[in-house]
Amino acid sequence: MKKLASILTATLALGISTTATAGTLEDVKKRGTLSCGVSTGLAGFSQKDEKGQWSGMDVDVCRAVAAAVLGDASKVSYKPLTAKERFTALQSGEVDVLSRNTTWTHTRDTSLGLNFAGVNYYDGQGFMVSKKIGVKSALELNGAAVCIQAGTTTELNLADYFRANDMEYTAVTFDTSDQTRAGFESGRCDVLTSDQSQLYAIRIGLKNPSDAVVLPEVISKEPLGPVVRQGDDAWFNIVKWSLAALIEAEYLGVTSANAEQMAKSGSPEQQRLLGTTGDSGEKMGLSKDWAKNIVMQVGNYGEIFERNVGMSSPLQIARGLNAQWNKGGILYSNPIR
């Protein structure tokens, strides 16, 4: 009932507040912090450590936006949201940005009053099974019980995949990834399915990670990215270009370590990105050095990837699709000029 009440208030808030959509930039500046919706805890993407510090790929997008808008990447207040809560929280204005492994789909983009500001991780849905059951391929899963999280694209893809392959299954649905993991560990289900990156994240949270294997099949496309409310184009631009700046910085070879120097003596493109020349910041109502703040305080996309999910992190995910377009991946930032 508590949840119903909170959804209801959020819904009513939608009705009563008039045009609170425009002016997010002013609101954030006035408030002095960015309110950012993240997951309730997912290693590598958004997780909180013992000291209450958030980190992860999705968290770094929040930090980048805060660095661009407020000049300080630490001025973020994080709102942990389950898959089911996330869109209502954004629509009702509880968060300014939603950066929580959210798949960009047609329905979400066109009917929820939201806009996707880009993709910060190209993912796809996979399956994780316990080693004990000796399954090597998802096609051997006929009759299995599958743990999933409610309100996700995962639920839909799963139904499609089993139907397309003429297989039966039982869907066991949970609210948070912790509960989903607990269900898998207790043996309530044979299989856990989610975006593949999240499977690795959930796997390292298991009591015995080596007991579980991730199957090779990838059954869907899951472009994950930050989301904002529709109707505030200025804010949409800021989030879109903050993400772009992360990717562009890596492409141009600008890192947190060399940004200061590049700003003085880099190539024309580097200097334009870092605000030494041009007026990219002013055009968005931001300071001249917005992108420099991002790179100096958060790092470029490659640094973020390595730190959170890459080979130097516990997740050890390869760049794959998430490499720059000229390095075999599909990351491609539009030119900042």
Add this chain to the structure above:
Amino acid sequence: MSAVKRPEGSKSAPAFYNNPNVRAVFYQLLLVATLGYLVFLIIANTLANMEARGIKTGFDFLTTTAGFDILMSLIPYDATDTYLRTFFVGLLNTILVSAVGIVLATMVGFIMGVAHFSKNWLVTRLAVAYVETFRNIPLLLQIFFWYFAVLAALPSARNSMSLGEAVFLNVRGLYLPAPVEEAGATVFYIAVAVAIAAIIWLHRYAKKRQDDEGVQLPVWRLSLGILIALPALASVIGGAPFSFEYPELRGFNFRGGITVIPELMALALALTVYTGAFIAEAVRAGIQAVPHGQTEAARSIGLKESKIMKLIIVPQAMRVIVPLLNSEYQSLVKNSTLATAIGYPDLFTVFVGTSLNQTGQAIEIVFMTLAVYFAVNMTISLCMNLFNRRVSLVERK
């Protein structure tokens, strides 16, 4: 609203707008109209806002394909069905767990409430301990306890506990044999119907005999006899009414038979134990409200102790208990929405959870769901009020 002074000595009736009744009705109407207009404004404003923000509205989504599967359904359902059907799947699951919870909690509550007055020290202590423990632990915690601590600790499907290779219990649930109708089923159903009719008649007849002649018939024993004998006879004449389909382990899971999912067990258990504690308190309060003189009077006319409880105390206690039960039942229905914490697919989990999230139509879905809980609780309230009228004191005229 100053009272209008009538001129001294005037005999004529006051103008109709000065009539207090007319005024009262007028103000009521004004209030209703204002409220109605406010509601209309809110709805119109909401729709306009949502339109402006590009959020889809309307009920068209109900006829589109849902595309997700649901763990348990009392009606046929698969991912190609519509969102409207997910609504009914959830609704039926809510009704199921609420009904099971209400019946079991009432039983537990009455037993524990009466146990409070037992002469046996241990029984009394147990009843008190039960109430104090389960009434004071948050329900959500109890649900988690049953689900994640008790039921999740059961063995895996392959190592199931079993009862005669027919009933199996494991971490995926309780598997029971399912009855399949055979040739004798029709005769069997008829026999059951006849038995029930006979029992109803027997009760009327026994009451009449008692009223007229003061003779007491062993009604309960006779009823039980009829209920067993008639269908048994039918099975002998018509052949076996049912055969059983036994659950068996095939591939990953048991298939066939009836499955009681652990989510349902955990939720029903938690609701029963929690609400049972409140009902026990209501029963205790009800019994204590009956003056002790009643017991003494009953004893003095020579009634047996067991009859005193049944014939004298409980009927009078019901006057206090029933209104309390009403609100406990309503809380139980509302509390069943905690299902979402363990993924039992009730209306809240399926419709406000998944369907809302997949369509994004929060307002429509939340209001449909509110309307349902409102309607269910109004129905409970109505039934309990009717029941209350029956048990309440009938004054002699």
